[in-house]
Amino acid sequence: MSTNVTVTCRDLAELLPPAQLACRLLFQECYKADILNIFITETYRSQARQNYLYAQGRTRPGQIVTWTLSSNHTSRLAWDIAVSPPQSLYDVTTLKKVGDIARRLGIIWGGDWTGSIDRPHFEVKSSWKMPTGYKLEGVVIVPSTSKMKVQLIVEDKKEEIKVTQMWNPASPAMRTATEKYITQAVNNGIIQESHLKDLQNGMMTTDRLLGLYITIQLRRGLL
Structure with a gap:
């Protein structure tokens, strides 16, 4: 894994097991809901990278992209997603649909936060368990690029x-x-x-x- 603070990590294997499982379950349920045009943009984030992002728009040029120095990305319990073309990268309608599914799975969605809303953001507690009635039904392909589609291979x-x-x-x-x-x-x-x-x-x-x-x-x- 790169230690360059400008490089984004999109590897699910860098998350803790509960977050890996939650993310795969979320993408599986999105697949079943015919939401196929979403992909991972970031999983684990080092504290050094979090500090780097926090500086943007404050002590470093650019727009503000985060409001905190403390993120569950650094705890390996959070991931961000985006939407593939032709829709906009952070299409609100699509992200709301994913957020609705996440809510049913006990996954925290940044779109439900008050004040600092973060619709592309999802996270879980380290104690997260798969809800009753759900299971991984096959191999879930979680895209890390807009060129791929979500897939469930049974x-x-x-x-x-x-x-x-x-x-x-x-x-x-x-x-x-x-x-x-x-x-x-x-x-x-x-x-x-x-x-x-x-x-x-x-x-x-x-x-x-x-x-x-x-x-x-x-x-x-x-x-």
Whole structure:
């Protein structure tokens, strides 16, 4: 992950597990509501970057973009979204629809705040749990660019068994091939380096690997 305060992090893996799950659930429910033209613009934000943004419009040229030095982005519990063309980047109608869904999921929406309204902003408490009656129904593709659409890919049980059998962390040859594939995607700027580190540290699950594979293929235009 870059330490440059001018660079935005859009990687869900940089959020804490409750925020990752909440974000994926939100995008899944948006997909089911036919809201496909939204994408992540920022997840984790270092305190140094928060300070940098706060200075804009105050001690640094530009318009004010944040009103606080304390943000849940730095706590890895918040994410921002935007809307793809041809709609405006922060289309109010679309963001209100997403906000309505977030409210039902127990996700805090910045559009509900009084005073300093922040419609693109969503966050959760560290104690957030998935509401009763909801579940992740498949692999949720959470876009980090306006060129992609939200997707929900549901695999049948036969395919899930096949994928599980294919990924064998104990196989040196398979680990080498997988690491090479993930490394290439990192070098091409398709995914964040944190995924490669988790693979090397034995923290890569089958479901996550499948999600990464689908994301990489989509961004390469192969699916």
